[in-house]
Amino acid sequence: MSTDDGIHVLIPTPLRGFTGGEARVDVHGGTVGEALEALAVKFPGLGERLHDEDGQLRRFVNVFVNGQNVRDIAGTATELSPGDEIGIIPAMAGGDAS
Amino acid sequence: MKNSELSTQFALPRTGIGIDADFGDSAVEASAARMRAVEESAVVQSIGETPLVRLRRLEAHWRLPDSIELYLKLEWVNPGGSIKDRTALSIIRAGITDGSLTPGRTLIDATSGNTGIAYAMLGAALGIPVTLVVPESASDERKRTLTAYGAEVIFSDPYEGSDGAIRLVREIAAAGTDRFFYADQYNNPANILAHTRTTGPEIWRQTEGKLTHFVAALGTTGTLMGAGSFLKTRGHVTLVGVQPAEAFHGIEGLKHLPTAIVPGIFNPALPDRIVGIDTENAFAAARALARVEGFFAGSSTGANLAAAAGLVVELARQGEPARIVMIGCDAGSRYLTTGLWDAN
Numbered sequence: 001m002s003t004d005d006g007i008h009v010l011i012p013t014p015l016r017g018f019t020g021g022e023a024r025v026d027v028h029g030g031t032v033g034e035a036l037e038a039l040a041v042k043f044p045g046l047g048e049r050l051h052d053e054d055g056q057l058r059r060f061v062n063v064f065v066n067g068q069n070v071r072d073i074a075g076t077a078t079e080l081s082p083g084d085e086i087g088i089i090p091a092m093a094g095g096d097a098s
Numbered sequence: 099m100k101n102s103e104l105s106t107q108f109a110l111p112r113t114g115i116g117i118d119a120d121f122g123d124s125a126v127e128a129s130a131a132r133m134r135a136v137e138e139s140a141v142v143q144s145i146g147e148t149p150l151v152r153l154r155r156l157e158a159h160w161r162l163p164d165s166i167e168l169y170l171k172l173e174w175v176n177p178g179g180s181i182k183d184r185t186a187l188s189i190i191r192a193g194i195t196d197g198s199l200t201p202g203r204t205l206i207d208a209t210s211g212n213t214g215i216a217y218a219m220l221g222a223a224l225g226i227p228v229t230l231v232v233p234e235s236a237s238d239e240r241k242r243t244l245t246a247y248g249a250e251v252i253f254s255d256p257y258e259g260s261d262g263a264i265r266l267v268r269e270i271a272a273a274g275t276d277r278f279f280y281a282d283q284y285n286n287p288a289n290i291l292a293h294t295r296t297t298g299p300e301i302w303r304q305t306e307g308k309l310t311h312f313v314a315a316l317g318t319t320g321t322l323m324g325a326g327s328f329l330k331t332r333g334h335v336t337l338v339g340v341q342p343a344e345a346f347h348g349i350e351g352l353k354h355l356p357t358a359i360v361p362g363i364f365n366p367a368l369p370d371r372i373v374g375i376d377t378e379n380a381f382a383a384a385r386a387l388a389r390v391e392g393f394f395a396g397s398s399t400g401a402n403l404a405a406a407a408g409l410v411v412e413l414a415r416q417g418e419p420a421r422i423v424m425i426g427c428d429a430g431s432r433y434l435t436t437g438l439w440d441a442n
């Protein structure tokens with residue numbers, strides 16, 4: 001289901017239970033925040049894993065845009081262009097046996 | 099001394115020196131000589147016999163009744179900075195004794211960091227080449243510590259976590275059985291033995307056998323299996339295993355057993371209970387330990403504290419006296435570039 005104008009999101013194993021096992025999914029969004037929001041809408045339950053009650057990224061969650069940590073850029077306001085790749089990685093993932 | 103001489107003197111050795119030297123004719127003699135070299139190592143002699151301290155300020159902070167006491171075993175005092183020094187040493191000893199770790203072989207394993215640091219340190223001290231498979235998502239401090247000791251580091255897919263490292267090391271080790279000693283900490287009984295022989299007896303002696311609960315976070319599960327089984331043979335000790343509450347977590351070194359590759363050394367019948375802890379609560383407990391008690395520990399120690407915090411609420415309500423021993427797995431300085439110490 002890959003589209004050229006979408007944002008590609010790389011999903012770590014412990015979150016693939018929410019994406020039907022997919023390691024890479026596509027969403028739309030002009031910023032990291034919008035893309036993560038779209039991801040949360042598309043895959044119910046996933047948003048709560050990434051954000052705390054105040055809507056902030058949980059402190060152990062690292063989000064990368066084209067390999068760069070968004071905390072070192074503009075956080076969730078970091079702008080995206082079609083075709084960009086977002087990666088989500090916990091400080092250390094526990095993994096999945098499947 | 100001139101600068102040029104100094105730089106030769108401090109030039110880094112390219113290959114291991116030490117127990118790789120030629121020690122004798124027969125394999126038995128050679129292995130005995132290698133074991134002597136291990137026992138004579140200053141690094142080896144610095145492992146274990148760590149302090150057990152009472153957390154009186156935390157007891158007061160949590161308003162615990164006098165009948166409930168908290169103790170922490172300070173494993174970051176080990177020369178490699180974590181409890182995993184014991185594991186790595188035990189695995190290396192077993193490999194030398196059973197002849198699988200012969201001179202020239204490279205020790206290889208998958209590690210989330212601490213065991214890798216322990217292997218790398220012992221490899222440098224004993225002249226054993228070390229190759230480690232580490233998820234690329236491991237903290238920078240850990241990765242840089244490994245290379246400082248001279249270990250070779252292979253990164254596994256950061257999206258696959260520690261299980262990805264396990265799958266990759268299995269492939270590499272299987273393709274080079276004649277070159278590698280696959281330490282396999284998740285399935286090696288020497289991991290358990292490390293704690294049956296050292297951690298468990300130390301705790302028993304340090305508490306004069308008067309502990310009621312033992313709390314240990316679960317990674318390979320070696321600490322809980324080893325120290326726990328020892329303590330159970332000595333007295334009525336309740337064993338509490340601590341795991342992340344969810345598959346997606348940030349407590350480095352720990353496994354969420356329902357979704358992870360379950361370590362071969364794990365015996366589910368041994369723990370009396372297994373508690374799930376949220377990453378945020380583990381982080382908060384580690385921060386409280388630093389602020390209230392002045393001990394700077396990592397997130398898995400925080401998870402142990404958070405588990406104990408839940409336990410004492412129950413025990414206090416029931417009016418049960420308790421002496422709870424927790425493992426202080428590693429130091430907070432290992433997490434300076436992670437979210438653990440972010441302000442607020």
Ligand SMILES: Cc1ncc(COP(=O)(O)O)c(C=O)c1O
Nearest residue numbers: 212317318319320321351398427
């Ligand atoms: C920081 C930390 N805490 C706890 C553990 C768990 O110890 P064990 O592997 O003995 O279960 C580990 C080991 O992987 C670790 O690195």
